[in-house]
Amino acid sequence: MSITTVVAEAAVEELKKQVRGELIRTGEPSYESARKVWNGMIDRRPAVIVRCSGVADVIDAVNFARDSNVPLAVRGGSHSAAGLAMCDDGLVIDLSAMRGVRVDPRARTVQAQGGLIWADLDRETQVFGLATTGGTVSNTGIGGLTLGGGLGWLMGKHGFACDNVLSIDLVTANGEVVTASPSEHGDLFWALRGGGGNFGVATSFEFQLHPVGPAVLGGMVIHPLARAREVLRFYREFCRGLPDEAEAFAALLTSPDGNPVIALLLGYNGPLDEGERVLAPARHFGPPVADLVGPMPYVQRQRLIDDPLGVNGIHRYWKSGFASELSDAFIDLMVERAGRLLSPMTVIGLFYVHGVAGRVDPGATAFGLRANQWDFDIISQWTNPTETAIHVQWTREFWAAAEPFTTGAVYVNHIAEDEPGRVPAAFGGNYDRLVSIKTKYDPSNLFRLNHNIKPRA
Ligand SMILES: Cc1cc2nc3c(=O)[nH]c(=O)nc-3n(C[C@H](O)[C@H](O)[C@H](O)COP(=O)(O)OP(=O)(O)OC[C@H]3O[C@@H](n4cnc5c(N)ncnc54)[C@H](O)[C@@H]3O)c2cc1C
Structure with a gap:
């Protein structure tokens, strides 16, 4: 829809004159690329995108959206799985040029x-x-x-x-x-x-x-899916004893050669020799079929799981919740579903929250879910848009079976587009x-x- 159906073209022209950054409208050459976000499933068509150059542009765009009574979206990195960075028929404040x-x-x-x-x-x-x-x-x-x-x-x-x-x-x-x-x-x-x-x-x-850094210890160890039950039972105990300096995440996924695997993603934020000692049990358990843990630049560890998660435009559907226990029954469920992933890009992830992040007073910040717990994520990813319905259905069925093993709380940034009712559950007593x-x-x-x-x- 053109914005002229809701506000006068003259007002848009006036905004265009005011801003230092680019103002992009439907039909203009950069419009199609400017409305794309990380999740390829999101296909929204804003009327105006203001690619702000600074605070003054942001102020003008906020005032314009408010006074014109049009929907307003804010685009940061565009990684919201729910596609919150884009809207239909309204104005998008695009911050992607504000990178100082x-x-x-x-x-x-x-x-x-x-x-x-x-x-x-x-x-x-x-x-x-x-x-x-x-x-x-x-x-x-x-x-x-x-x-x-x-x-x-x-x-x-x-x-x-x-x-x-x-x-x-x-x-x-x-x-x-x-x-x-x-x-x-x-x-x-x-x-x-x-x-x-x-x-x-x-x-x-x-x-x-x-x-x-610049060098930190990081990387992953990989086991075949057939060993996943024992690896996850080891992993839950290993997490319980982690010092603040260490991190241990787990992922059930498909290896580049097409085999279902479980990976433990390990990191240590301190002296390398101490890290070697702390992470050794997780590297020796099994033993794994591959141990890719070693010193690496901090920026490299920050990119360790970029592929395919960092690739823009793939279709995605996400379900998530916090789990305070990884019971045998929950582990059995994860392993069973990992054995029949619908797509080689789909990932089942466990991110362990502990140490300082878990110890902050729940009332000290709006993020009130402070505890040692796992953030459990089902990240379905596929490339063929005609397959969307079956991937969404698979994810929902998996989530329906997994939800009873979670606490009911959810990380606000992992709430799906179709779950607005879960927002209070992201804030506990802080809502x-x-x-x-x-x-x-x-x-x-x-x-x-x-x-x-x-x-x-
Ligand atoms: C592949 C992937 C990996 C992820 N990994 C992690 C992780 O390791 N840890 C983690 O905590 N989360 C992770 N997330 C979740 C992530 O935190 C959220 O998706 C987050 O919203 C992304 O921020 P963004 O600026 O890229 O998103 P956008 O889609 O641009 O924005 C998301 C929401 O934040 C608002 N917003 C963004 N920037 C601003 C701003 N400057 N001012 C006001 N509002 C703003 C938007 O309006 C929108 O409502 C991951 C997500 C993806 C897709």
Whole structure:
């Protein structure tokens, strides 16, 4: 739909004149590529995409969407499985050109613009041998990931991405720029650390950095699926004894040569020799058919599972929940389904949350699900769009069988498009406070194309 069906063309022309960045409309040469997101299943057609160059463009775009009463989406790295970065018939604030970074090596902090992806941030901070907890796939946006919480390779030692945020510059629903920090807009600062994109457009993040690398221990060990039951039973005990410095994730997937396998993804964030000692039991168990663990640059570990997860345009459908136990029956279910994956790109993943990430007071940030637990994910991926129905059905059936083994809580960033009712389950006891803060800063729910926290009427 053309935006002229909802607002006057003259108003769009006026916006185009105001912004420094690109304004892209239906039918223009860059429109088709600009509306594409990570999940190929998402086929939305916004009327206008404003590829912002800076804060002033963001303010103009927010004011325009609000005053014209058109749907407003915000695009960070475009990795939301639910496709939340795009909308139909409305306006998209596209932050992908706002990728400035400035590291302060003395203070060990970084100021990072809201459209950066983790690969950008890691590259710049590693110049100084520094890093902060980021996503496990390098082209995920720092914006959506951090605002929702942010699980990654450093979470045991340094907490989630949101635990390392020092301040956030935000354009609010009324077009004002505020800095949220422990000393300014404290309620907003609390809500932005886990509450998602509900409160405004984050134009810049300030993160605490930590000495990491350049070499870290990381990699995976691989076993055939036939050994998966015993490997997962070993894995659940191994996780229980992990020091904060170590990470251990597990994935049931198909190897490049087409065989079903189980992989343990291992990492250590500290001296290499200590890491060798801590990770040794997981490398010797079995033994595995391949042990690919070794010292590697931090940025390489950050890309370890990019293929195919980081590839844009593949069709995806995702189900997820937290599990506090990996019972034998749950393990049996995962192994049984892994034996009949519908696609060689589909992955069943377990990300273990522990250490600092699990110990933070649940009331300290909006991300309230603090415990030692696994984030369980069914990530179905396929390339042929005509097969969508069977992959979605397979995933839903698997999830229906798996859900009783989960706690009922879910990571907000992993909620599927068809599950808006699960949003309160992402916040535990923090939901009511989030509703109050949403009501204060965005009473008309301008920012609603997200895992939405509805303001009070
Ligand atoms: C392959 C893959 C791997 C992943 N791995 C991890 C992982 O290791 N750890 C983890 O915690 N999560 C992970 N996720 C989930 C990820 O955190 C979410 O998909 C997150 O929303 C991605 O952020 P984005 O900016 O790329 O997304 P987008 O699709 O651009 O945006 C997602 C949501 O965030 C909002 N948003 C984005 N940027 C801003 C901003 N600057 N200001 C305001 N709102 C904004 C959007 O409006 C939208 O509602 C992964 C997702 C994928 C697809």
